Amino acid sequence: MQALGRGLSRLIHFTSVIGVLAVTLMMLHITADVVVRNLFGIALPGTIAAVSNFYMLVVAFLPLAYAEEGDKHISVEVVTDLLPARAQAVLRGFAYVLSAAVFIAMTRQSWLEAMKKQAVGAFVIQEGWRIPIWPSYYILPVGTALMALVVLYRLATHVTGAASGLRDDTPDDVVVGGKDHG
Amino acid sequence: EELRYAIGFPANTASTIAADVYVKKVQELSKGTLSVKVFPLSLLNLAETPGGVRDGITDIGYVLTAYNPAEFANMNLAGDLTMLLNLMDTGGRDGLIFQSAMLEYVFLHCPTCQNDMKAQNQVFTASAASTRYMLLCNKKVTNAEEIKGKRLRVSSQNWRRWSESVGATAVSMPGNEIFEALTQGAVDCAIISAPELSGLALIDAVSDITPEVPGGVFGASAIANINVDTWQGLNEDQRAALLRAGTYMSAHAGWQYVNFEGRDLKRAEAKGIRIHHADQALIDQTQSFVQSDMKTIAEFYASKFGVAEPQAAIDTFKPLLEKWAKIVKEVKTPDELAEVYWTEVVSKVDVKTYGM
Amino acid sequence: MSDVGIGLAGIGLLFLLLAMRVPIGMALVSVSFGGIWYLLGWKVAWSSLGLIPYQFAANWVLSSVPVFLLMGFVCYHAQLTQGLFRAARVWMSGIPGGLAIAAVFGSAGFAAVTGSSIACSAAMGRIAVPEMMRHRYDAQLATGTVAAAGTIGALIPPSILMILYGVIAQVAVTKLFLGGLVAGLLTALGYILVILIRVKLNPALAPQVREDVPLSEKLDALRDTWPVLAIMLGVFGGLFGGLFTPTEAGAVGAFLSCVVAIAKGTFTWKMFRTAAQETLVTTSALLIIGIGASLLSRFLALSGAGDWISTVVIDIGANPYMLLLAVTVMYLILGMFLEPLGMMLLTMPIVLPIIDAAGFSLIWFGVLLTKFLEIGMITPPIGMNVFVIKGVVGNLVTTSQIFRGIMWFLVADLILVLVMVLFPGIIMYLPNMS
Ligand code: NA
Ligand code: NA
Numbered sequence: 001m002q003a004l005g006r007g008l009s010r011l012i013h014f015t016s017v018i019g020v021l022a023v024t025l026m027m028l029h030i031t032a033d034v035v036v037r038n039l040f041g042i043a044l045p046g047t048i049a050a051v052s053n054f055y056m057l058v059v060a061f062l063p064l065a066y067a068e069e070g071d072k073h074i075s076v077e078v079v080t081d082l083l084p085a086r087a088q089a090v091l092r093g094f095a096y097v098l099s100a101a102v103f104i105a106m107t108r109q110s111w112l113e114a115m116k117k118q119a120v121g122a123f124v125i126q127e128g129w130r131i132p133i134w135p136s137y138y139i140l141p142v143g144t145a146l147m148a149l150v151v152l153y154r155l156a157t158h159v160t161g162a163a164s165g166l167r168d169d170t171p172d173d174v175v176v177g178g179k180d181h182g
Numbered sequence: 183e184e185l186r187y188a189i190g191f192p193a194n195t196a197s198t199i200a201a202d203v204y205v206k207k208v209q210e211l212s213k214g215t216l217s218v219k220v221f222p223l224s225l226l227n228l229a230e231t232p233g234g235v236r237d238g239i240t241d242i243g244y245v246l247t248a249y250n251p252a253e254f255a256n257m258n259l260a261g262d263l264t265m266l267l268n269l270m271d272t273g274g275r276d277g278l279i280f281q282s283a284m285l286e287y288v289f290l291h292c293p294t295c296q297n298d299m300k301a302q303n304q305v306f307t308a309s310a311a312s313t314r315y316m317l318l319c320n321k322k323v324t325n326a327e328e329i330k331g332k333r334l335r336v337s338s339q340n341w342r343r344w345s346e347s348v349g350a351t352a353v354s355m356p357g358n359e360i361f362e363a364l365t366q367g368a369v370d371c372a373i374i375s376a377p378e379l380s381g382l383a384l385i386d387a388v389s390d391i392t393p394e395v396p397g398g399v400f401g402a403s404a405i406a407n408i409n410v411d412t413w414q415g416l417n418e419d420q421r422a423a424l425l426r427a428g429t430y431m432s433a434h435a436g437w438q439y440v441n442f443e444g445r446d447l448k449r450a451e452a453k454g455i456r457i458h459h460a461d462q463a464l465i466d467q468t469q470s471f472v473q474s475d476m477k478t479i480a481e482f483y484a485s486k487f488g489v490a491e492p493q494a495a496i497d498t499f500k501p502l503l504e505k506w507a508k509i510v511k512e513v514k515t516p517d518e519l520a521e522v523y524w525t526e527v528v529s530k531v532d533v534k535t536y537g538m
Numbered sequence: 539m540s541d542v543g544i545g546l547a548g549i550g551l552l553f554l555l556l557a558m559r560v561p562i563g564m565a566l567v568s569v570s571f572g573g574i575w576y577l578l579g580w581k582v583a584w585s586s587l588g589l590i591p592y593q594f595a596a597n598w599v600l601s602s603v604p605v606f607l608l609m610g611f612v613c614y615h616a617q618l619t620q621g622l623f624r625a626a627r628v629w630m631s632g633i634p635g636g637l638a639i640a641a642v643f644g645s646a647g648f649a650a651v652t653g654s655s656i657a658c659s660a661a662m663g664r665i666a667v668p669e670m671m672r673h674r675y676d677a678q679l680a681t682g683t684v685a686a687a688g689t690i691g692a693l694i695p696p697s698i699l700m701i702l703y704g705v706i707a708q709v710a711v712t713k714l715f716l717g718g719l720v721a722g723l724l725t726a727l728g729y730i731l732v733i734l735i736r737v738k739l740n741p742a743l744a745p746q747v748r749e750d751v752p753l754s755e756k757l758d759a760l761r762d763t764w765p766v767l768a769i770m771l772g773v774f775g776g777l778f779g780g781l782f783t784p785t786e787a788g789a790v791g792a793f794l795s796c797v798v799a800i801a802k803g804t805f806t807w808k809m810f811r812t813a814a815q816e817t818l819v820t821t822s823a824l825l826i827i828g829i830g831a832s833l834l835s836r837f838l839a840l841s842g843a844g845d846w847i848s849t850v851v852i853d854i855g856a857n858p859y860m861l862l863l864a865v866t867v868m869y870l871i872l873g874m875f876l877e878p879l880g881m882m883l884l885t886m887p888i889v890l891p892i893i894d895a896a897g898f899s900l901i902w903f904g905v906l907l908t909k910f911l912e913i914g915m916i917t918p919p920i921g922m923n924v925f926v927i928k929g930v931v932g933n934l935v936t937t938s939q940i941f942r943g944i945m946w947f948l949v950a951d952l953i954l955v956l957v958m959v960l961f962p963g964i965i966m967y968l969p970n971m972s
Pocket of ligand 2: 873874875913915916922
C-alpha cells in the first residue's frame with residue numbers, strides 16, 4: 001500500500017515539474033511578446049493560443065493531484081469541527097467518495113471530448129499560423145485521472161487505516177499554499 | 183414542445199432583440215406546437231455554443247463558425263470573402279448584403295458547408311452579419327502616411343493581411359480588452375464595427391473614426407443552428423416552421439445591426455468624436471489589396487484547411503454578393519427582407535430531406 | 539417538483555454538502571451535474587461536463603491569475619518586501635502605536651505587488667508581529683492589526699478577486715483597479731485612525747518605542763524599499779503607459795520581480811521553484827471552484843431558479859437601498875463561513891443580474907463586493923487572515939484573542955462600507971476619469 005502511495009507521489013512530483021515549467025514559460029512568453037511588440041513593432045505568433053490553450057490547461061488541471069496531496073483543496077470546516085471524531089471520519093470518507101466520482105466522470109467526458117477534437121484535428125489560426133490545439137484537450141483527462149487516483153488512494157488508506165505513502169504537506173513551509181486567494 | 187435557444191450575447195443586443203421576433207414567429211408558424219426559450223449568455227458563451235449545439239446542451243444555438251476554424255472550414259472560407267464588399271456599391275448595407283449571400287450560399291450552393299454542419303451534428307437555418315468594419319481610433323488615422331507603423335487590433339486574418347499591406351502592425355486580443363488597450367494606447371485603432379461603440383463601450387475610448395477603411399463585415403455567423411437530434415424529432419410542419427422563422431431571425435438580426443450602427447455613429451458625433459473620410463489613395467490601395475487577396479485566401483484554404491476547390495467556392499460566392507447587392511438596395515423593412523429570403527432561397531429547400 | 543423547485547433544492551443540497559466538508563469545487567460540480575441530469579437527462583449533463591471545464595480554463599484573460607500569484611510569491615520568498623516595513627518602522631517610531639501604523643503602511647505597500655490578502659497578511663505577519671511583541675505591544679492589537687491590514691492586499695491593485703470579477707461581469711479590470719485603489723487607501727486610513735484612537739484611550743496597548751533613529755539611518759531605510767518601488771513602477775507605469783494590457787501585466791510583473799531579486803542577490807532556483815509550486819497549487823485549487831461555479835450557473839439558468847430568485851429579491855427590495863442592505867447582510871453572513879473566491883463565484887450568477895437591473899454601476903459594485911469578501915476574511919468563525927496570523931504566532935495568542943483584536947477594525951470597515959454605498963462618487967471618481 002505504502003509503495004503504491006510512494007509511486008503515486010513520484011508521479012505527482014513529475015507533473016508538478018511540468019507545471020513549474022508551464023508557469024515559467026507562460027511568464028517568459030508573454031513578457032517576450034510585450035518586449036518584442038514595443039521594441040520592434042511585431043507580434044510573436046500565437047502567444048494567445050499558447051497561453052490560453054496550453055499553459056493555462058497545464059496550470060489548471062495537472063496540479064489538481066498535487067494540491068490534493070498537500071490537502072490544499074478548499075472546503076468549509078466550520079460545521080464538521082463541532083462533530084465527534086467518529087462522525088468527522090465518516091464524512092471525510094463520504095467526501096472522498098464524492099470527489100472520486102466527480103473526477104472519474106470528468107476524466108471520462110474530457111477524454112471523449114479530446115478524441116472528438118483529435119478526429120477533426122482542431123486548430124486555431126493566429127498571426128497567419130495554423131496552431132493545432134487538439135493535443136491540449138488531453139491535458140484535462142490526464143490531470144483529472146491522476147486526481148481521481150489520489151482521492152481513491154486516500155479513501156483506501158482512510159478506510160483501512162493503512163499508512164499513506166503520500167507526502168502530506170507540500171514541500172514548502174508556507175501557511176498560505178492552496179488557500180491563498182483572498 | 184419547448185426548445186432552448188442559447189445566444190452568447192447579453193440581453194438587449196441586436197441578436198437577442200431579433201430572437202424576440204423569432205420566438206413569436208416560431209410560436210405562430212408552428213401553430214403553437216413549438217415554443218422557444220432564449221438564454222442570453224446565461225447558458226453558453228460564444229466559444230461553447232458550437233459544442234453545445236453538437237451535444238444537445240441547447241436545441242438551437244447562435245454559432246460563430248469562425249470560433250471553430252477546423253470544424254467549419256467551408257463556411258469560414260465564404261466568411262473570409264467579406265472585403266469583396268469594397269469593390270461594389272453597397273449603399274451602406276454591407277452586412278445585409280453579405281448575410282443574404284451567405285444564406286443563399288450555405289442553403290443552396292455549398293454542399294461541403296452542409297457536410298461540415300452535419301459532422302458537427304447541427305442544421306443550418308439562419309445567418310447574420312455585422313455592419314461594416316472600420317477604424318475606431320484614439321488618434322486621426324486617414325491616410326497611408328498616418329497608418330504606417332500604427333498598431334491595429336484585428337479579429338481575423340483578412341484584416342491582419344490588410345494591416346500588413348498598409349504597413350501597420352496587427353495585434354490580436356480578446357474583445358473585452360479592446361477598451362483598455364485603446365484607452366492606454368496599447369493599440370492605436372481597433373478594426374471593428376460601429377455597434378461596438380456601445381457593445382464594448384468603446385465610445386469612451388475612441389476619439390477618431392474612419393468608416394471607409396478597411397471595410398468588410400463579420401459574416402461567418404450561423405445564428406440559429408439546430409441540433410440534429412432535436413431537428414429529426416420534429417414533424418415536417420414543425421421543421422418548415424423553423425425554416426421560415428429562421429428567415430425572420432436573419433432579417434431582423436442584420437437589420438438591428440444597421441439600426442445600431444446609425445444610432446452609435448450619431449451618439450459618437452454628438453459626443454465630439456471626429457468622423458473622418460479616408461484619403462482616396464488609401465481607399466484605392468485597399469481595393470487593389472482586396473483583388474490580390476483573393477488568391478491568398480484560395481491558397482490559404484487549400485494548404486491550411488484542406489479545402490478541395492477554394493477557387494470554385496470564390497467564383498460561386500462573388501456573383502451571389504453582386505446579386506444581393508441589387509436586391510437588398512430595394513428592401514424597406516426587415517419583414518420584407520425575410521419575405522425575400524423565403525421566396526429567393528428557403529422555399530427552395532426540401533423540408534422532407536433537409537438535415538434528415 | 540417544478541424546474542424552479544429543482545434549482546432551489548439544488549442550492550439546498552449544495553449547502554448541505556458544503557456543511558459536510560465536501561471540497562467546494564467538487565460539491566459545485568456534483569450538484570450541477572446531478573441537477574442538469576434531472577432536468578434534461580444524462581446526455582446533456584455529460585456533455586456540459588465535457589465542454590465547460592476546458593472552455594473555462596482556456597481563457598487568455600484568466601491567465602493573469604497564476605502570473606500575478608507568482609509575482610507575489612517571488613516577492614515574498616526573495617525577501618523583496620522586507621525593507622518596506624523597516625522603512626515604515628523607523629519613520630513612524632515617534633508616533634503613538636507607530637509600529638502598528640507601520641504595519642498598515644507595510645501592508646499597503648506589499649498590496650501593490652500581491653493580488654491576494656492572505657499573501658499580504660502572511661508576509662507582513664512574519665515581519666511585523668514579532669517586532670510588535672518584542673516592544674510589548676498588546677497581543678490583540680498587534681495580531682488584529684496585521685490580520686486586518688492584510689485585507690488591503692486584495693483592494694489595492696493588483697487583485698485576483700477583481701480580475702475574476704472583471705472576467706465574469708465583463709467590465710474593465712483597470713477601472714476596477716482604480717476604484718480598488720481608493721477603497722484600499724481609505725481602508726488603510728480607517729485602520730490607522732482605529733490604532734490612534736485605541737492607543738490614545740489606552741496608552742498601555744502600545745508602549746512608546748524609545749528609538750532615536752538618526753536621519754542618516756532613516757534615509758538609509760528608505761533606500762531599502764527600492765525593490766518594491768521598482769516593481770510597482772514597472773507594472774503600473776507600463777500598464778497606464780500603454781506598453782501592455784492588464785492581462786499581460788501579471789507576467790511582466792512576475793518577470794520584473796525575478797529581475798529585481800537577481801539584482802538584489804536573493805534569487806535562487808530553489809526559491810523560484812517554491813514560488814512556482816505554490817502558484818500551481820493555488821491556481822488549480824481556485825480554478826476547480828471556478829469551473830464548478832460556472833457549471834452551477836448553467837444549472838440555475840436551465841432550472842429558472844436564478845431568474846426566480848432575482849425576481850423575488852427585486853420585488854422585495856423595490857427601494858435600491860433596501861436591496862443593497864439585503865445584499866450587504868447576505869455577504870456579511872456568507873462571509874462568516876465561506877472562502878471569498880468561492881463565495882464570489884457562487885453568488886455572482888444570482889446577484890449580478892439583480893444589481894444590473896437595479897441600475898447600479900457594475901464597476902462600483904465590483905469594488906464594494908471585494909470589500910465585502912475581504913471583511914469575510916477577518917470575521918469569525920472562519921477568517922482566513924486570522925488563521926494565517928495564528929500560524930505565525932503559534933501558541934502565544936489564541937484565535938479568539940485575534941478575533942477580539944479585529945473587532946475594532948471591523949467597525950471601521952462597516953463605516954467605510956456605509957460611505958461607499960452613500961457616496962459612490964468617491965469610489966467612481968478615478969475610474970470615471972480614466
Ligand atoms: Na493587491
Ligand atoms: Na469570515
